[in-house]
Amino acid sequence: xxxxxxxxxxxxxxxxxxxxxxxxxxxxxxxxxxxxxxxxxxxxxxxxxxxxxxxxxxxxxxxxxxxxxxxxxxxxxxxxxxxxxxxxxxxxxxxxxxxxxxxxxxxxxxxxxxxxxxxxxxxxxxxxxxxxxxxxxxxxxxxxxxxxxxxxxxxxxxxxxxxxxxxxxxxxxxxxxxxxxxxxxxxxxxxxxxxxxxxxxxxxxxxxxxxxxxxxxxxxxxxxxxxxxxxxxxxxxxxxxxxxxxxxxxxxxxxxxxxxxxxxxxxxxxxxxxxxxxxxxxxxxxxxxxxxxxxxxxxxxxxxxxxxxxxxx
Numbered sequence: 001x002x003x004x005x006x007x008x009x010x011x012x013x014x015x016x017x018x019x020x021x022x023x024x025x026x027x028x029x030x031x032x033x034x035x036x037x038x039x040x041x042x043x044x045x046x047x048x049x050x051x052x053x054x055x056x057x058x059x060x061x062x063x064x065x066x067x068x069x070x071x072x073x074x075x076x077x078x079x080x081x082x083x084x085x086x087x088x089x090x091x092x093x094x095x096x097x098x099x100x101x102x103x104x105x106x107x108x109x110x111x112x113x114x115x116x117x118x119x120x121x122x123x124x125x126x127x128x129x130x131x132x133x134x135x136x137x138x139x140x141x142x143x144x145x146x147x148x149x150x151x152x153x154x155x156x157x158x159x160x161x162x163x164x165x166x167x168x169x170x171x172x173x174x175x176x177x178x179x180x181x182x183x184x185x186x187x188x189x190x191x192x193x194x195x196x197x198x199x200x201x202x203x204x205x206x207x208x209x210x211x212x213x214x215x216x217x218x219x220x221x222x223x224x225x226x227x228x229x230x231x232x233x234x235x236x237x238x239x240x241x242x243x244x245x246x247x248x249x250x251x252x253x254x255x256x257x258x259x260x261x262x263x264x265x266x267x268x269x270x271x272x273x274x275x276x277x278x279x280x281x282x283x284x285x286x287x288x289x290x291x292x293x294x295x296x297x298x299x300x301x302x303x304x305x306x307x308x309x310x311x312x313x
Contacts (some may be wrong), residue, residue, distance in 0.1 A: 003005055009249055013241045016297035023294050029186040030184025033191035042191045042250050043080070045198025048145050051101040052111050052135040056119070057290070058069050058094040067096065070122045071115070074130070076100050111135070140313040148202045155209055156180070162216070170302055172222050175213060182212045189282055200276050208283030211258070215251060215291040222247050236303045249293075255288040 036042045046053040064083055071079045080099040100111060112133040119128040136144075156176055173193035183205050191197055222243040227232075234242065262284065265277035 008245045009250070010245055011241060012244050012292055013237050013300055016293065016300060019293035020297055020301070023185075023290070026188065027181055027184045029192065030186075030188035034184070036191060037187075037197060043194050043196050045196045045200075046099070046134045046136045048148075048198065049099070049101070049136075051099060052133055054096075054098045054100070054112050054115055054133045055105065055131040056096045056098065056116060056128050057131050058096075058119070058123070058128045060126045061094045062119075062123050062126050065124070067119070070118060071098070072201065074114075074118050076115075077297060095131075111134040117147060143197065148199070151202070151206065152183075152209075155206060158215055160210070163220070166217075167220055167224055170299060171224075174295050174298040174302070175220070176289045177217050177298055178216055179209050179212050181294055182208060182283060182290050185286050186283050190279060195275055195278075201279055204276050204279040207280065208287060212282065212287035212290060215254065215287055216295045218250060219244060219247050219291055219296060223296070237300050240300050242294055244296055251288060254285055258284050 011063065014142075031074075033042070037044070038198075040049060064081055067081055068079070071077070071081075075152050078101055082097040084095040084097065098115065100115075112130045116128050116130045156179065159179060160172045160176050163175045186205060186208060190201060195201075223240055226239050226243050226246075259281065262281040266274055271276050272280055
């Protein structure tokens with residue numbers, strides 16, 4: 001394995017309380033983002049927000065304000081409009097993504113034709129066409145939200161049980177807190193920046209939970225091994241710091257490889273893939289940070305509060 005440092009001796013544990021405080025603030029932003037999500041005020045995809053998402057294209061540019069006004073007059077005042085501009089050959093394409101809340105008075109599949117007809121009537125020179133639509137009712141969207149929450153809780157319980165058996169209960173709790181920290185921070189970034197939150201984002205978050213856990217477990221495993229052989233010569237704090245330094249090159253190599261893989265996907269991927277890859281990219285950065293500055297400091301603080309005795313395994 002390529003080593004970035006030759007026996008590094010960085011004191012990661014010295015500023016641990018500063019980083020824990022910063023991480024707490026970031027988690028609070030994530031809690032606020034989750035509140036917006038629960039209240040339906042976030043930019044929800046049709047998976048979680050009952051309604052229809054329309055994808056339309058036209059031959060010429062039409063102002064968003066004109067689009068919004070025409071939809072308002074037609075009875076869709078709360079429609080969310082996103083414009084996507086791209087060039088195809090020598091002609092400029094005009095693409096829209098429009099999200100409209102569920103309307104029980106409208107027949108399934110009728111809103112797309114209705115909106116397309118409205119635009120072609122109001123803007124006859126633009127020649128709007130409906131490229132596709134996704135429609136989800138309130139019962140289905142609620143079930144998807146519930147299933148996503150259940151999946152997250154099952155994943156967290158599985159992590160706690162595995163780490164508690166494999167290492168120690170304290171390690172398990174620290175791993176759970178770290179994983180929740182990573183997910184909350186990423187949710188805060190995604191939701192507060194106005195990016196669409198959908199099932200694909202949930203998939204990315206669960207993927208990140210596994211990645212973050214893997215990085216944390218490597219550090220915890222080194223701490224456990226050092227506890228067996230080095231505890232007589234080190235305090236628990238210095239031993240944890242030593243373990244983090246010993247796994248530092250591995251952490252940088254693994255995270256750097258994944259980061260470089262995701263970077264071109266963020267740049268060249270399609271609209272859907274870009275958001276997914278960006279979430280993973282941010283998660284790699286946050287997960288790497290948390291394995292050093294969140295997971296290990298939690299163990300150190302727990303050990304200091306419970307007395308000089310270190311975990312037994």
